[in-house]
Amino acid sequence: MRRSLFEQDHEDFRGLVHSFLEKEFAPNAAAWTAAGLIPKNAYRRAGEQGLLGTAVPVEHGGGGVDDIRFPYVLMEEAAKLGAPLGGIPVHLFVTTPYYLSLCTPEQAARWLPGIASGALMTSIAMSEPGTGSDLAGIQTTAVRDGDHYILNGAKTFITGGINADLVIVVARTSADPENRRHGLTLLVVEDAMPGFTRGRKLEKLGFRATDTAELFFDEVRVPVANRLGEEGRAFEYLTSNLGVERLQIAVAAVTQARAAIDTTIEYVRNREVFGGKLSRFQNTKFVLAECETEFEAAQVLLDRGIEELLAGRLDAADAAKIKLFCTEVQGRVVDRCVQLHGGYGYMLEYDITRLYADARVTRIYGGSSEIMKLIIAKSLAL
Ligand SMILES: Cc1cc2nc3c(=O)[nH]c(=O)nc-3n(C[C@H](O)[C@H](O)[C@H](O)COP(=O)(O)OP(=O)(O)OC[C@H]3O[C@@H](n4cnc5c(N)ncnc54)[C@H](O)[C@@H]3O)c2cc1C
CATH class of the missing domain: 2.40.110.10 (Butyryl-CoA Dehydrogenase, subunit A, domain 2)
Incomplete structure (x- = not known):
């Protein structure tokens, strides 16, 4: 379905992000995975391209547009390319909002320029x-x-x-x-x-x-x-910021579910079984049709959630519903996509295997699915 979330500025940003990640991050995926981290100079390079400071005010070296759709675009493009982002999603979606909303002018002058440039990762x-x-x-x-x-x-x-x-x-x-x-x-x-x-x-x-x-x-x-x-007010600050953290996890879930479906479509089109392509079986078509439908539902919910956040209306229960739904969809989608890969779906050299492993944590961190259900249930005043 046609999406209405992004505007021309986001699409322009998408082009910049895609070519940067394709050139500087995607080719290093294997090396960074083996090292267990992304080197600090890669963050600096992302900062130089203006990818880390879109929300930071211009006077502190940022882009001056506090709009979560820019980091969303970044995560979409990274998922398409299979490019690891390391600490960038947390830096953009989770920590930067604390600094933007809570820094004194002195703290802002001390920290925000580094947060935008990648010199200070958070x-x-x-x-x-x-x-x-x-x-x-x-x-x-x-x-x-x-x-x-x-x-x-x-x-x-x-x-x-x-x-x-x-x-x-x-x-x-x-x-x-x-x-x-x-x-x-x-x-x-x-x-x-x-x-x-x-x-x-x-x-x-x-x-x-x-x-x-x-x-x-x-x-x-x-x-x-x-x-x-x-002093003493952290719980309040956490509560008001955890909604954005949960949307970030939902973004990861939805963008990676998309990547799982895309790589599986390509795989089943090429894999020969019983004298023909795997894609010709009704089971393959039905499974991918289910995955596509669930993905679409998750993306629509997430995009609406982002709109609500931008309008200042997203409450804790809404964020919890979005995280719960999108991450559970991701879990089902990647599991079915592994199945369609057969034994190759269990081999680390295949993208689907990485996507399967990455998916497991989204139902655990940033508040587990069970904690999301507690928050949603509370809003039902049972
Ligand atoms: C890869 C990774 C990255 C992370 N990054 C960060 C980070 O940057 N910063 C940070 O602070 N934390 C981070 N975390 C921690 C993460 O948020 C926690 O692991 C998560 O909140 C769950 O807490 P726990 O591991 O202590 O599990 P527990 O709280 O011990 O939960 C264990 C199980 O009990 C269930 N459970 C707990 N309470 C209830 C309840 N009341 N009702 C029903 N079921 C319940 C849970 O759902 C879960 O299934 C990260 C975790 C991982 C795995």
Whole structure:
């Protein structure tokens, strides 16, 4: 169906992004996958092309257009090309909005130019070894000491954690037995701060070119000047930003479902079985027809969600519905597409195998499918 989400500016951006990723990212996919991360200079190159700072105000070196459709286009083109993006989706969809909405003028001048240029790659550290879904259970502490906070704790599964120059850390600054959501604060930890160390680069099933890491904070002195927003209000900030994070995951799900269908159509057109093309079987046609229909439904829902976000109307339950639906569709689509590849669908050299491995996490991170259902159910006032 014809899409109405994008305008001419986005299509112009699409052309630029496609040729950049085709030339500088896609050819390195195998090497970056083997290394388990994207080198920092690749982020700088993306920054030089204006891909990282579209939302950053012009006076801080960005494009000055806070429009999530630009990063959406970037992810669509990357999925078409099979180009790994590493920490870029988190940088664009998840962390940049915190900096844009919460930075003081001094912080904006300090950080935004680097965020736009790729000199400062960013991560967000919410999850801990003992708590992921239950964010109010965060144990990392920050105790005020004059002009600093003393930060202690450990985080895990942090996307971009090895390469990050700035990490937004969610820490507990006070405890309120009446309300566990009170007393969490956002602190920006910088690369070289004493006491901040990075643990293992975690070995993952999928997204193997993205660095995912454990982070440790041992008596890290974080200046109060590095606090984002007000003390104790992090849960509120997280709640208002998690909707965009969930849309980002839905974008990944839908764009990768598309890539799975496309590569499978090509495969079944060429694969010979029982003296003819695999595409001639009614089962092949029916399976791909189902995949295409589910993909289309997911894309329409996602595009509408993006429109709602742009209009300032997307609420937490809407974002949860979109993430739940799009990621569950992706899971079904990639599984059927693997089946149509037969044994080749199990070989790492095939795109569908990578897409299958990458797909599994979208139903887990950024709030699992079960947590999405809790949020949706809450809106039903059962
Ligand atoms: C590749 C990857 C990248 C990630 N990147 C980041 C990042 O950049 N920053 C960050 O902070 N975190 C990140 N995460 C963490 C991610 O968001 C968490 O893994 C996720 O929120 C789930 O938390 P958990 O792993 O602790 O699982 P748990 O919370 O232990 O959940 C285990 C199971 O219990 C279910 N469950 C939990 N609570 C309920 C409930 N109330 N009702 C019903 N079922 C429930 C869950 O749905 C799940 O099936 C990443 C994770 C991965 C795998």
